[in-house]
Amino acid sequence: MTLVLVAVIIVVVLSLLLALALSLGPARLDGSMNTVIPHADYEFSAEARALHKSLVIGDLHADSTLWQRDLLESGDRGHVDIPRMREGNVAVQMFTSVTKSPSGLKYKNTISDARDNITSLAVLQAWPLATWNSLTERALYQAGRLHAMDEQAPKQFQLILSAKDLKTLLSRRANGETVVGGVLGVEGSHALDGELDNIDKLYEAGFRMMSLQHFFDNKLGGSLHGESGAGLTEFGRRAVDKMLARGIMIDVSHSSPRVVEDVLARSSAPLIVSHTGFYGHCPSPRNISDQLMQKIAKNGGIIGVGYWGGAVCEATPRSIVGAIRYGIDLVGENHVALGSDFDGSISAPFDISELIVLTDEMLKANFTETEVRKVMGENMMRFLRDNLPVD
Numbered sequence: 001m002t003l004v005l006v007a008v009i010i011v012v013v014l015s016l017l018l019a020l021a022l023s024l025g026p027a028r029l030d031g032s033m034n035t036v037i038p039h040a041d042y043e044f045s046a047e048a049r050a051l052h053k054s055l056v057i058g059d060l061h062a063d064s065t066l067w068q069r070d071l072l073e074s075g076d077r078g079h080v081d082i083p084r085m086r087e088g089n090v091a092v093q094m095f096t097s098v099t100k101s102p103s104g105l106k107y108k109n110t111i112s113d114a115r116d117n118i119t120s121l122a123v124l125q126a127w128p129l130a131t132w133n134s135l136t137e138r139a140l141y142q143a144g145r146l147h148a149m150d151e152q153a154p155k156q157f158q159l160i161l162s163a164k165d166l167k168t169l170l171s172r173r174a175n176g177e178t179v180v181g182g183v184l185g186v187e188g189s190h191a192l193d194g195e196l197d198n199i200d201k202l203y204e205a206g207f208r209m210m211s212l213q214h215f216f217d218n219k220l221g222g223s224l225h226g227e228s229g230a231g232l233t234e235f236g237r238r239a240v241d242k243m244l245a246r247g248i249m250i251d252v253s254h255s256s257p258r259v260v261e262d263v264l265a266r267s268s269a270p271l272i273v274s275h276t277g278f279y280g281h282c283p284s285p286r287n288i289s290d291q292l293m294q295k296i297a298k299n300g301g302i303i304g305v306g307y308w309g310g311a312v313c314e315a316t317p318r319s320i321v322g323a324i325r326y327g328i329d330l331v332g333e334n335h336v337a338l339g340s341d342f343d344g345s346i347s348a349p350f351d352i353s354e355l356i357v358l359t360d361e362m363l364k365a366n367f368t369e370t371e372v373r374k375v376m377g378e379n380m381m382r383f384l385r386d387n388l389p390v391d
Contacts, residue, residue: 057089058094169181220233
């Protein structure tokens, strides 16, 4: 291939991308991918308002750093920003960095080399050139956004890197500050770019949770939605060992059943299923078996219930609370939490400012106050205290 032909191809590709940018634009794309289902204003009981105000709330999964919006400003698109977190009385959000996402987002038989949406998104949003062909750089770029907020607006946002940081944040909130906290996670360990040394690089950048897979099989093992159904590879076993040695929490939300079994057999460290549903409540290919959920809980793990139809079958507050109820009955009240998947290209029945709707719906469903407190955040806070680095 001649240099002239290469140059022509590059010009054509860039022209097409520019045309896409002009016709859609990052804001329009964000708004079309991360929607709130239209609804009448929710009504809440006085009991729900009082209880919600007293809760310590946390969420295990949101992809908000993927999108080109200022999270320090209140927005009218997507699901999450810092002002809306404060309005919803949210204390801590796990922000998960997406670095590769296949076209179609299928729940079955996704091929590993399917066209990647994030490459186009990185170009469209004018991310640094280094992110265009490096998954590690994409994760680092998204991490940088949280570090910048921590530095620029310390009264609004605190990055949590340790159990000590979490204690500080919760103390600040208990003393009347409206600061919110963020923890960094990676969605899919293909973000390592196949190099174990990148675990150290990501840890030093602040990442404290890593999911092993996303929608496709990768070098670590099989995805729940991939072709192979494989367990951990040799590289995957070495990666898991190194993550745990560094104090990185492991998320198996998109991992194949064999990968989950392999990780459970390999370590006694508790696992996270950051955004999911329960198969017995919603028999979707997005959800792993109830038996695996019980094993994860028995090992001290935590399970975040998502808000979209693929996880809970109906994207309604009632169906979300139904999944939570099913989960508590299946694995116990100490192992169920919130895992919205906000800003993860889903349609949700509310955004993060409206979380009181879940408090109200749980009370309507005769949850005890203890159950509400644990699910809405206390379980997540306990898990983070126990599994983040001490300081």
